[in-house]
Amino acid sequence: MSSRWSDDLRACLPSFRQSLLTGWLPDAFADAELLDALASGTLLPSPGEAAPMIARAPVHPLTVPVGARTRTVPLLPAPVHAALHTLTERALRDHRPHPSVHSAARTDWDYRRAYRARSEKLTELASGRTPPLVQHLDIEDFGASVGLGALLAAPWMTAELASALTEVRRRTGQCLIHATSWSTRLGAALLDPLDQVVERHAADAWARWSDGWHIAVRDAAEGDRIREAVAQALGSMGLRLSERKTVLLAPGEITRGVAADVSGPADRVWCSAVERDDVRRYRYAIVRAAPDPGITSALPDLACRHPALLPRAVHYLDGATETGGAADTFAALWAWASRSKPEGEAPFRCGRLLVLAARHEELARRVPRPDLDTCRRSPVTGLRELAERVAVTAHGADAVTRLSPRVRDWVRRGAAVRDRPPQAATYL
Numbered sequence: 001m002s003s004r005w006s007d008d009l010r011a012c013l014p015s016f017r018q019s020l021l022t023g024w025l026p027d028a029f030a031d032a033e034l035l036d037a038l039a040s041g042t043l044l045p046s047p048g049e050a051a052p053m054i055a056r057a058p059v060h061p062l063t064v065p066v067g068a069r070t071r072t073v074p075l076l077p078a079p080v081h082a083a084l085h086t087l088t089e090r091a092l093r094d095h096r097p098h099p100s101v102h103s104a105a106r107t108d109w110d111y112r113r114a115y116r117a118r119s120e121k122l123t124e125l126a127s128g129r130t131p132p133l134v135q136h137l138d139i140e141d142f143g144a145s146v147g148l149g150a151l152l153a154a155p156w157m158t159a160e161l162a163s164a165l166t167e168v169r170r171r172t173g174q175c176l177i178h179a180t181s182w183s184t185r186l187g188a189a190l191l192d193p194l195d196q197v198v199e200r201h202a203a204d205a206w207a208r209w210s211d212g213w214h215i216a217v218r219d220a221a222e223g224d225r226i227r228e229a230v231a232q233a234l235g236s237m238g239l240r241l242s243e244r245k246t247v248l249l250a251p252g253e254i255t256r257g258v259a260a261d262v263s264g265p266a267d268r269v270w271c272s273a274v275e276r277d278d279v280r281r282y283r284y285a286i287v288r289a290a291p292d293p294g295i296t297s298a299l300p301d302l303a304c305r306h307p308a309l310l311p312r313a314v315h316y317l318d319g320a321t322e323t324g325g326a327a328d329t330f331a332a333l334w335a336w337a338s339r340s341k342p343e344g345e346a347p348f349r350c351g352r353l354l355v356l357a358a359r360h361e362e363l364a365r366r367v368p369r370p371d372l373d374t375c376r377r378s379p380v381t382g383l384r385e386l387a388e389r390v391a392v393t394a395h396g397a398d399a400v401t402r403l404s405p406r407v408r409d410w411v412r413r414g415a416a417v418r419d420r421p422p423q424a425a426t427y428l
Contacts, residue, residue, distance in 0.1 A: 003041075005041075005044075005046055005047055006041025006042070007041065008086055008089065008090055009037075009038050009041045009042075009043050009044075009086055010038065010039060010040075010041045011089075012038060012082075012085055012086045012089055013035065013038045013039050015085070015089070015181065016035075016038060016081075016082055016085045016086075016181070017035060018111070018181075019081070019085060019180070019181035019182075020078070020423065021111075021423070021425055021426050021427040021428075022179045022180065022181065022426075022427045022428060023078070023179075024062055024064050024073060024075065024179065024348060024351075024428070025062065025075065025347075025348070025351045025352075025380070025382040025383065025386075026351075026352075026355050026382075026422040026423050026424075027078055027382060027385075027422055027423075028358065028382065028385035028386045028388075028389050028406065028407070028422055029385075029389075029406060029410065029420040029421075029422065030420050030421060030422055030423050031078050032420040034078050034079055034082055037079075037082075038082060038086075043079065043082055043083060043086075044083055047086075047087060047090070047160035048160055048163070049083075050080075050083040050084065050087055050160065050163070050164040051160075051163040051164045051166070051167045053079065053080060053083060054076070054080055054083075054164060054167040054168055054171060055167050055170075055171070057076055057077050057080050057171070058077065058381060059074050059075065059076060059171050059172055060074070060075045060379055060380045060381075061073070061074055061075070062074075062075045062347055062348055062380065063343075063344055063345050063347070063348060064345070064348050065307040065308040065310070065345065065348070066178070066308065067308060068306075068308075070344075070345060071178065073177060073178050073179070074171075074172035074173070074174070074177060075380060075382070076168075076171075076172070076177065077381070081177075081180055081181075081182065083164070084161075084164060084165075084168070084180075084182040085180075085181055085182045087158070087160055087161040087164055087182075088161065088182040088185050088186055089185075090158065090160075090161070091156050091157060091158045091161045092156055092185060092186075092189055094156070095156050095189050095192075097188060097189065097192065097195070098192070098195045098196075098199065098208075099204070100121065100195070100199075100204055100206050100207050100208060101188060101195060101207075101208045102114045102115070102117055102118040102121075102207065102208065102209050103118075103184060103188060103208075103209045103210050111427050118207055118209050118259075119258075119259045119260075119261070121207040122134075122207055122214055122254050122255075122258060122259035123254075123255060123259045123261075125205060125206070125207065125214060125216040125254070126216075126251035126252075126254040126255050126259065127251065127255065128216070132205075132216040132217055132218055132251070133216075133217050133218070133219065133220065133223060133248055133249065133250065133251075134214050134215065134216055134217070134248070134249045134250075134251065134253075134254050135213075135214070135215045135217045135222075135223035135226055135227060135248055135249075136212065136213070136214055136215075136245065136246060136247050136248075136249055137212065137213040137215070137226075137227060137230055137241055137246050138211060138212040138213075138241065138242045138245035138246055139211040139212075139234065139239050139240070139241060139242060140239070140240050140241060140242040140243075141242075142187060142210070142211035142239070143174070143176040143177070143178045143183060143187060143211075144174045144176070144178070145238070145239055146174070146175050146176050146187065146190065146237075146239070147175070147237070147238045148165065148166060148169050148175050149238075150190060150237045150238060150239075151165055151175055151186065151190060152165075152166075154189065154190055156189060179428070184210065187210065187211060188208075188210070190237075191208070191211065193233060194213075194230055194233055194234065195208065197229050197230055197233050198213055198215060198226065198230065200229075201215075201222075201225065201226045201229060202215045202216065202217070202226065212245070213230070214249075214254065214258070217248075220248055223248050227241065227246065260278075260280060260281075262278075262280055262281045262284040262285075263284070266284070266285045266288035266289040266290070267285075267289060267290075267292070269281050269284050269285040269288075270282075270285035270286075270289055270292075270295060273285055274298075277305075279306055279308070279309065282302065282306070282309055282312075283309065283312055286309065286312040286313060286315070286316045287312050287315050287316060287425075287426075289316065291319060291320035291322075291323040291326075293323070293324060293325055295316065295320075296316075296317070296320055296323065296324075296325045296326055296329050297325055297329065299313045299316070299317070299329050299333065300329060300332040300333050300336060303333060303336065304336055307345065307349070308428070310333075310337075310348075310349060310352050310353075311352055311426040311428040312426060312428070313333070314352050314353065314355060314356050314424055314426075315424050315425055315426050317329065317330060317356055318356060318359060318360075318424035321360045321362070321363065326363075327362060327363060327366055330353070330356065330357075330363050330366055331366045333353055334350075334353055334366065334367060334368075334371070336349075337349030337350050337352075337353055338350060338368075338371050338374075342374070342378075347375075347378060347380055347383050350371070350375055350383070351375075351380075351382065351383045351386060353367075354367070354375065354383070354386040354387060354389075354390050355386065355422045355423070355424055356424060357390045357393070357394075358386060358389045358390050358393060358417070358421055358422050359417065359421045359422065359424060360417070361393055361394065361417055364390045364393040364394035365394045367390055367394065369391075369395070372387050372390060372391045372394075375387035376388055376391065376400070381404075384404060385404055385406060385407055386422065388400050388403055388404060388407040389407055389410065392407065392410075392411060392415050393415070393417055397411050397415060
C-alpha cells in the first residue's frame with residue numbers, strides 16, 4: 001500500500017534526476033537502479049532509515065576544481081543523496097523563498113531557466129535611469145561553515161532531516177556538501193532571514209544566487225550600511241562575509257561580468273570566449289557546439305588552463321567521437337589527467353574521462369592498462385567501478401579477476417557499452 005513517504009520518493013524523481021548532473025563523479029551505471037527505486041517508492045522503507053544508512057555509508061574525500069581553486073569534498077553514495085534530497089523536499093514543502101532568490105531555492109528549479117532569470121534581474125539592477133552601484137555580498141566558505149545548530153534551529157526543520165544531518169555532520173565534518181541539490185536547497189532556505197534584512201534596506205532591488213547577493217545601492221555609504229546589517233545577522237549564525245568577494249561594483253562590471261549575455265549561436269560564443277579567455281562563455285559554448293575540429297583540438301590546453309571545464313569538455317567529446325581528432329584529444333586529456341598526483345585532482349580528472357571511455361569502446365582502448373590498474377585500486381568505489389567497466393570494455397571480461405558486484409552483474413548481462421552507461425551530461 002502506498003504511503004506519504006513512498007509518494008514523496010516518487011515525486012522527487014524528476015528533480016533528483018536533474019541533480020545528478022551536478023555530481024562530481026558520475027555513477028558507472030547511470031544510477032539506473034537508484035532511479036528505479038525512487039520511481040517505485042522503495043528506496044527506503046521509511047524516512048527514519050536515512051540516518052542509519054548514512055551511518056553505514058563509505059565516505060571518501062575528492063579534490064575537485066571550483067573556479068580557479070580546488071577544494072576537497074566528501075563523496076557519499078548516491079542513495080544517501082537521494083534520501084537527503086527527499087527529506088529536504090519534505091521539510092521545505094511549505095517554504096516559499098523570496099522572488100529575488102534564484103538557483104535551487106525552489107522545488108521546480110531548472111538550472112538554465114534560473115540562471116537566465118538571475119541574469120535578467122542583474123541586468124535590470126545595473127541599467128536603471130541613473131545607474132546605481134551594486135553591492136556584492138558573499139559568505140566565506142558558506143557550505144562547509146554552516147553549523148548544525150543553525151540548521152536544527154530553522155523553523156522548517158523536521159525530526160527525520162535533523163537526525164540525518166546530524167549523521168552527515170558526524171561522518172563528514174560538515175552539514176552541507178558542495179554541489180548537491182539538497183545542500184543548495186537547505187542553504188538557500190537557511191538564508192531566508194538574511195533576505196529579509198536585505199529587503200528591509202533595498203526592497204526588491206536585489207538578487208541572490210546561492211550565498212551571494214547583488215544589491216542596487218545609491219552610493220558607497222548605503223552599500224556599507226547594508227553590508228554591516230548583513231554581517232551582523234550572519235554573525236548570529238556563526239558565519240561571516242568574504243573579504244575577497246564582498247565588493248562594490250559599477251554597473252558595467254555587472255553587465256560585462258556575472259550578467260554578461262553569453263547567449264547566441266554556440267560557434268559565435270566560442271569565438272568570443274577564445275578572444276577573452278572567458279570561462280563563462282566557454283561553459284555555454286562547449287556543451288552546445290556542433291563537433292568542430294578547432295574546438296576538439298583546443299580542449300587539452302583549455303582543460304589545463306581551466307580544469308573546472310573538464311566535465312563540459314567530456315560532454316562535448318561524447319558527441320564528437322565520430323569526428324577527426326577526438327581520439328587524439330581524449331589521449332592528450334588522459335595524459336594530462338593521469339600526471340596529477342593521486343592525492344590531488346587525479347581521481348576527479350581520470351573519473352570524468354573514464355565516463356567517456358565507458359561510453360565509447362574506441363576511447364576505452366586509449367586508456368593505458370597500468371593507469372586502469374591504478375584507478376581500480378582506488379578507495380573510491382565510483383572510480384573503481386568506472387575503471388573496471390572500461391577495462392572490460394577495452395580488453396574483455398577476463399581483464400579483471402575480481403569484479404565488483406555491479407560490474408559482475410553487467411558482465412553477466414553481456415557487458416554491452418550501451419547497457420546503462422554513465423552520464424556525460426553535466427551542470428558543473
